[in-house]
Amino acid sequence: MRSVLLGVGGQLPSRVLTNEELAQRVDTSNEWIVERTGIRERRIAAEGEKTSDLALAAARAALTHAGREAKDIDLIIVATATPDLTFPATAARVQANLGVTHGAAFDLQAVCSGFVFALATADNFLVRQQAKCALVIGAETFSRIVDWQDRGTCILFGDGAGAVVLEAQAQESERGVISTFLRTDGRMHDLLYVDGGPSETGAVGKVRMQGNAVFRQAVEHISGAMLEACARAETSIDAVDWFVPHQANQRILDGVARRLGIDATKVVSTVAEHGNTSAASVPLALDTAVRDGRIKRGDLVLMEALGGGLTWGAALVRM
Ligand code: UT7
Numbered sequence: 001m002r003s004v005l006l007g008v009g010g011q012l013p014s015r016v017l018t019n020e021e022l023a024q025r026v027d028t029s030n031e032w033i034v035e036r037t038g039i040r041e042r043r044i045a046a047e048g049e050k051t052s053d054l055a056l057a058a059a060r061a062a063l064t065h066a067g068r069e070a071k072d073i074d075l076i077i078v079a080t081a082t083p084d085l086t087f088p089a090t091a092a093r094v095q096a097n098l099g100v101t102h103g104a105a106f107d108l109q110a111v112c113s114g115f116v117f118a119l120a121t122a123d124n125f126l127v128r129q130q131a132k133c134a135l136v137i138g139a140e141t142f143s144r145i146v147d148w149q150d151r152g153t154c155i156l157f158g159d160g161a162g163a164v165v166l167e168a169q170a171q172e173s174e175r176g177v178i179s180t181f182l183r184t185d186g187r188m189h190d191l192l193y194v195d196g197g198p199s200e201t202g203a204v205g206k207v208r209m210q211g212n213a214v215f216r217q218a219v220e221h222i223s224g225a226m227l228e229a230c231a232r233a234e235t236s237i238d239a240v241d242w243f244v245p246h247q248a249n250q251r252i253l254d255g256v257a258r259r260l261g262i263d264a265t266k267v268v269s270t271v272a273e274h275g276n277t278s279a280a281s282v283p284l285a286l287d288t289a290v291r292d293g294r295i296k297r298g299d300l301v302l303m304e305a306l307g308g309g310l311t312w313g314a315a316l317v318r319m
Helices: 018-024 032-037 051-066 090-098 109-126 187-191 211-232 250-260 278-291
Strands: 002-011 017-018 041-044 075-079 104-108 133-141 159-169 175-182 192-194 207-209 242-245 300-307 312-317
Touching: 002 051, 002 090, 002 109, 002 175, 002 278, 018 032, 032 242, 032 250, 041 133, 041 159, 051 075, 051 133, 051 187, 051 278, 075 090, 075 109, 090 104, 090 133, 104 109, 109 159, 109 278, 109 300, 133 175, 133 278, 175 211, 175 250, 187 192, 187 211, 207 300, 211 250, 211 300, 211 312, 242 250, 242 312, 278 300
Parallel strands: 075 104, 075 133, 242 300
Antiparallel strands: 002 159, 017 041, 133 159, 175 312, 192 207, 300 312
16 A cells, blocks of 8 residues: 555635844844845734644645545544644544544644655554545644744744645555654753643743754754655665755755755745744644645655754655
8 A cells, every 4th residue: 555645735824924023122133133044924824813724724624635535534643732722632623613523633743844754654553454444634833932032943943734635545556655754862952942841841832943043953854854765765866856845044045055965946945935833843844845836746856854852854755
């Protein structure tokens, strides 16, 4: 069996927050943000607009694109670090709002690597025939956990959601998830974390990051994960048509491309418009490049991400 990616969808809140607006709140400038991150603007969820709302809209778009209906879905995984509530899972709310009344739905927490982890998880369910058709969603409202006084982090993040539909199909075609690679190293917990949670503080908390240290880890581990995913598929980086990275910082995208000798025109970048949407960033970038016609059926796509944990990983998919 293969997990074939049938459709992709995205959802962004309508409110645009520009660098200029941020420069009125904290000691920063549009020039600094663009030069150090590539980010020009990001989207911010409206009051009352929840992670599950963004996830639901992205899921519906992915279902339409896939030519499937909600009733076909028997597995929903929402990768998020910003769930609606501590519990139940945001995925349970998405399931109910889609009108799905069978199968399983749960959240997965790997922060910015969440979508890649969720894709690998769903692939295992489908290949083992424990589910037939899965919605894999990355959805975040990071604006709710950003410290808007901290210029080192508040300039980076944005809100949004992206989703894909994966279906188990007999392995006749080349299409589908070919290989995945996941890693966690909990020793780097304190490089990127939220300083609150139900068990430790009883409060939601805010994002804390040693940006420069994370940056140094990112280029090395992302490159390694990409090479490993290719090695597991017995292919090479040169065979990949499109690279869909986690959108943390344009300098990380450029650094990885330089290190692996990747032509910059093959790297999908949405960081300028979306900022870092954590678990949503990879499926949002995928959606952008599928919809504008760059990524076509049959293309070999390599996705990658690194986030809090630290977690990192990559997934190689034939579209
Ligand atoms: O998605 C999960 C993974 N996350 C990431 O991959 C994020 C990785 N990190 C980054 O993207 C970068 O480290 C940042 C964009 C967060 C920061 O860029 P940097 O080039 O690593 O800057 P830095 O942290 O080394 O700080 C350099 C200087 C400092 O000033 P001093 O100490 O040299 O005087 C900072 O205080 O830049 C200052 N700075 C700012 N200045 C203007 C930090 N943030 C800002 C800001 N505006 N927004």
